[in-house]
Amino acid sequence: MSEPLTAASRPRAAHRSRRTIATASATALLATLFTTSAGVAFAAELPETYIDTASTVWSYSDDDTDPAAGSDDRLSWTTSDFDDSEWKTATGSFGAKNGAAEGIGDDFPITTLLNQYADGEAAPNVRTFHFRTGVTITADELTELNGLNGTVTYDDAVQIFVNGTQVAGFVDDKVDAAPEAERNLMYAGESNGSPITSTFTIPTESLHAGENTVSVALYQDRDTSSDIYFDLSSLEPAVTPEHASFDNLVMTIGGDESARNLTWYTDVDEAQYVQYAAAPASGAEFPADGATTVEARGGETTSGEQNRRATIEGLSENTTYAYRVGSDALGWSDAQTFSTADFSGDYNFLFFGDPQIGASGNVASDEIGWQDTLDVALEQFPQSEMLFSAGDQVNTASSETEYDAFLSPTQMQQIPVVPVNGNHDVGSKAYEQHYTTPNLDTEAGAALSDSSSGGDYWFMFKDVLYLVINSNNPDIDAHEQFLRDVVAEHGDEAKWSVLAFHHSIYSVAAHVNDENIISMRNELPTLISDIGIDVVLQGHDHSYTRSYLINNGELANPDETEASNEVVAGEGDVLYVTANSASGSKYYDVTAPDAWYASVINQEKVRNYTNIEVTDDAITITTYRSEQTGARAAVNSVVDEVTLTRDDTEAPQLTVPENGEVEQGSDFDPMAGVSAVDNTDGDLTDAVSVTGSVDTATLGGYTLEYSVSDAAGNTQTATREVTVVAAGAGTGPGENPGGGAGDGSGDDAASGGSNDSDSARGELPYTGAEALPWLIAAGLLVLLGAAFATTSAVRRRRAHSA
Structure with missing residues (x-):
C-alpha cells in the first residue's frame, strides 16, 4: 500500500465550497482546555481534511482484472492486509477522455491518465478501476470525531469502502443487482455526460485509531463510453459545530x-x-x-x-x-x-425553460447565466409572484454542486418557486429532498424506482388552478385520474386552468420524434382539452415554440396558417408553450420547422425568459431575450407575444320586475327596475329593448318582452305580464316591484313571466304561517255549528217524546 498520510504531513486543504445562509459557518472544533492529574492538556486539533486531490497518494489498478480473483471474499481487496504493492501509485485526479488526459471539461482536470481501454488502444473499455489509500487517525482525534464527510466526483458509478465495509455508493444499482462474483469487474452506472459530484459520510463506527484503509471501485457504464473520471477531493472531520x-x-x-x-x-x-x-x-x-x-x-x-x-x-x-x-x-x-x-385580481409570474446547470460542462458559467436571467427578468418585472421552472433544474440528478449553483440566487429564497420534475432531475431523491410541493400525490406520476423522484401536485393561486405532473412516468392513466379528480373538485373555483409538465409534446427540435414524446402526443391532448385546460407550459427541447390553438390533438381552426398575437379560445381549445434555455447551458437546433402545430418558432441560441400576465379575461404570454447577442438580440427585446382570451358564449344577466298590476290612469314606465350586466362588456342596461306596451287607460292584461345582446352576440330575453285594474282595486306594481333574472331559455317562470293565477293578479302565494289564523277561525265556526246542531236535535227529540 502507498504511504499513508498522517495528520502532521497533510496540508490544510480548503473546505468544499457550499452556498451557506448561516451567519457563522461551521468550523473545525476549537481546542478546549481540560485538566488532568498530570496538569493542563489540549484536546486534539483536527485537520481540515484527511484526503485531498493534490497530495493524497493512491494505489490503483486499471488493467481490467478482478483484484479479489482467487479469494472467497470478493471484498478482500478493500481490507488492510491486502497486498497492493504491484499496483500503480499516483495522486489524483484520475481520468481519460478517448484515451487522452484532456477533453472532459475545464471543471474536470486530469492529473493522472488512466488506461481507458482493456487492450490499451481501443474499445472495449476497462470495466472497473480499483483504488486504495490509507488514512491515519489518532486515538485523540477519534474521540473528537462524529464521522468523516467526503466529496467524490466520478463518471460513471462508484462504490466506497472503509476497512472492508461499504460506506457509500452512487449510480450503482446495477452493481447491487449483479451476482456477488461479478461485482468487482463489470459495467455499471448510466451515461451521465459530465462527471457527477456527490457527498457521503463515514460513521465513526467504521473507523479505528491508526491506519484506516479507504478503497474505491470506479465503474465504466459500457464498453464504448468516451470517458472515465475519479477524484475524492476531500474527507473532512465531522464535528458538532458551534453553529x-x-x-x-x-x-x-x-x-x-x-x-x-x-x-x-x-x-x-x-x-x-x-x-x-x-x-x-x-x-x-x-x-x-x-x-x-x-x-x-x-x-x-x-x-x-x-x-x-x-x-x-x-x-x-x-x-x-x-x-x-x-x-x-x-x-x-x-x-x-x-x-x-x-x-385576488391581476398578477404576473415568470416562466423559465430548462436551466440545466452543468449541461455545458461548466457549472460556474451556467450559474452566471442563470443568475443573470433572473436579475434581468426581475428588474423588468419586480412584482412577479412566482418563478416557474419547466424542469431540468440541474444536469445530473444527484449533483449537489449543480444544486448549489441553481439555488444560489437570493431570489430563490424570496419569491416562491414552482419546480417541474425533468428527465435530468428524476434520477435521484435530491429533487424531492430539495423542494417541498403542495398537494403532492406520490401515486400519480409515481417515482420509477426507489432511488428516483416522482409525484404530481397542484395548487390554487388567485383563482387560477395550476397542475404539475411528472411526465417522466409514462402511466397516462394515473395522470388522468389525478387530473380529473383535481379538476372535478376545484375546477369550478378557477377562472383559468394551467397545466405544466417537462416533456414538450408540441416542440420542434431534437426531441420532437422521441418515442415517449410521440406516445404522449397521441394520448394527452384529448384529455387536456376534455378537462378544460387553457394553457400548457413545457420544456425539454431547448428551443422556443408556441402552438396554434389545439383541440383534441388537432388544429382548433384548420384554416389557420399564420401566427397571431391575439387568439380566442373556444371550448376545448388549448395553447401550448415550450420554453428555451434560461441559463444558456444548452440549445437544440430546430429539426421540424414545418410542424403543423407550430405557430411561432424561435432558436437564436440566446437565453430567454417568459412573463405571463393573468387577468380575469386574458392570459398574456410574452417571451424576452435576457442577454445581448448581436443586433437582433437586445436584452429584454421581445421574442414572441400572444394574448389568450376565451370565446364569449355567456349571455348577459337580465333583470326585470315581477308580474304585477297597475291602476287605471296611472303612469307606467316599462324600463323602471330593468337592468342588464355582462361579465365581459359590463353594464348593458342602456342596450335593453322592450317589445309591447301597456295602455293604462284600458283595463286588461298586457305582455312585455325584454331582450339584450352583448358584443359577442349572446342574447338574453325575459317576459313580464302587467294587468291594468280599476283605481283602488289592486296593489299595483309599485307595491310589489319584485325582480327576476332571465336565463335566455324562453321559460316564463324562469324569466319572471309566470302565468300562475295568484301571481298574475299581483298576489303573493300563501304560506302555512299566513293561512293559520283563517284555518283556526274556520275550525271554530265548524265546532260551533256542530254544537248548535246537536243541541237542536236533542230539543226536537224531547219535544217529540212529550
Whole structure:
C-alpha cells in the first residue's frame, strides 16, 4: 500500500465550497482546555481534511482484472492486509477522455491518465478501476470525531469502502443487482455526460485509531463510453459545530397565495424551525419576540446531509415578512424577506425553460447565466409572484454542486418557486429532498424506482388552478385520474386552468420524434382539452415554440396558417408553450420547422425568459431575450407575444320586475327596475329593448318582452305580464316591484313571466304561517255549528217524546 498520510504531513486543504445562509459557518472544533492529574492538556486539533486531490497518494489498478480473483471474499481487496504493492501509485485526479488526459471539461482536470481501454488502444473499455489509500487517525482525534464527510466526483458509478465495509455508493444499482462474483469487474452506472459530484459520510463506527484503509471501485457504464473520471477531493472531520450550516434554502409555492413552503439543507441532525414576522424597519434586528415559530420536519438526504422543510400558512395580503431558519441551540440563518400582494385580481409570474446547470460542462458559467436571467427578468418585472421552472433544474440528478449553483440566487429564497420534475432531475431523491410541493400525490406520476423522484401536485393561486405532473412516468392513466379528480373538485373555483409538465409534446427540435414524446402526443391532448385546460407550459427541447390553438390533438381552426398575437379560445381549445434555455447551458437546433402545430418558432441560441400576465379575461404570454447577442438580440427585446382570451358564449344577466298590476290612469314606465350586466362588456342596461306596451287607460292584461345582446352576440330575453285594474282595486306594481333574472331559455317562470293565477293578479302565494289564523277561525265556526246542531236535535227529540 502507498504511504499513508498522517495528520502532521497533510496540508490544510480548503473546505468544499457550499452556498451557506448561516451567519457563522461551521468550523473545525476549537481546542478546549481540560485538566488532568498530570496538569493542563489540549484536546486534539483536527485537520481540515484527511484526503485531498493534490497530495493524497493512491494505489490503483486499471488493467481490467478482478483484484479479489482467487479469494472467497470478493471484498478482500478493500481490507488492510491486502497486498497492493504491484499496483500503480499516483495522486489524483484520475481520468481519460478517448484515451487522452484532456477533453472532459475545464471543471474536470486530469492529473493522472488512466488506461481507458482493456487492450490499451481501443474499445472495449476497462470495466472497473480499483483504488486504495490509507488514512491515519489518532486515538485523540477519534474521540473528537462524529464521522468523516467526503466529496467524490466520478463518471460513471462508484462504490466506497472503509476497512472492508461499504460506506457509500452512487449510480450503482446495477452493481447491487449483479451476482456477488461479478461485482468487482463489470459495467455499471448510466451515461451521465459530465462527471457527477456527490457527498457521503463515514460513521465513526467504521473507523479505528491508526491506519484506516479507504478503497474505491470506479465503474465504466459500457464498453464504448468516451470517458472515465475519479477524484475524492476531500474527507473532512465531522464535528458538532458551534453553529449549524443552512444551505440551499429555497422558497416554493404553497397550496394557495397565503402559504409558502421552505426547504433547506443542514449539517446537523437536530430539531430546527422557521420563525417569521412582519418585517421590521430597515436595519432593525429580526423581531424574535413577536415571531411565529413553525417546527420543521426532515431527515437524512441521499447526499449524506440533513434536510428540513416547513410550511408557512395564514399569511396576510400586501405584507412584507422577515424569516429565518435554525434554532436557539444551533443558531439562526441570516434573515430573509418576502412579500405578499393582493390575494385576488391581476398578477404576473415568470416562466423559465430548462436551466440545466452543468449541461455545458461548466457549472460556474451556467450559474452566471442563470443568475443573470433572473436579475434581468426581475428588474423588468419586480412584482412577479412566482418563478416557474419547466424542469431540468440541474444536469445530473444527484449533483449537489449543480444544486448549489441553481439555488444560489437570493431570489430563490424570496419569491416562491414552482419546480417541474425533468428527465435530468428524476434520477435521484435530491429533487424531492430539495423542494417541498403542495398537494403532492406520490401515486400519480409515481417515482420509477426507489432511488428516483416522482409525484404530481397542484395548487390554487388567485383563482387560477395550476397542475404539475411528472411526465417522466409514462402511466397516462394515473395522470388522468389525478387530473380529473383535481379538476372535478376545484375546477369550478378557477377562472383559468394551467397545466405544466417537462416533456414538450408540441416542440420542434431534437426531441420532437422521441418515442415517449410521440406516445404522449397521441394520448394527452384529448384529455387536456376534455378537462378544460387553457394553457400548457413545457420544456425539454431547448428551443422556443408556441402552438396554434389545439383541440383534441388537432388544429382548433384548420384554416389557420399564420401566427397571431391575439387568439380566442373556444371550448376545448388549448395553447401550448415550450420554453428555451434560461441559463444558456444548452440549445437544440430546430429539426421540424414545418410542424403543423407550430405557430411561432424561435432558436437564436440566446437565453430567454417568459412573463405571463393573468387577468380575469386574458392570459398574456410574452417571451424576452435576457442577454445581448448581436443586433437582433437586445436584452429584454421581445421574442414572441400572444394574448389568450376565451370565446364569449355567456349571455348577459337580465333583470326585470315581477308580474304585477297597475291602476287605471296611472303612469307606467316599462324600463323602471330593468337592468342588464355582462361579465365581459359590463353594464348593458342602456342596450335593453322592450317589445309591447301597456295602455293604462284600458283595463286588461298586457305582455312585455325584454331582450339584450352583448358584443359577442349572446342574447338574453325575459317576459313580464302587467294587468291594468280599476283605481283602488289592486296593489299595483309599485307595491310589489319584485325582480327576476332571465336565463335566455324562453321559460316564463324562469324569466319572471309566470302565468300562475295568484301571481298574475299581483298576489303573493300563501304560506302555512299566513293561512293559520283563517284555518283556526274556520275550525271554530265548524265546532260551533256542530254544537248548535246537536243541541237542536236533542230539543226536537224531547219535544217529540212529550
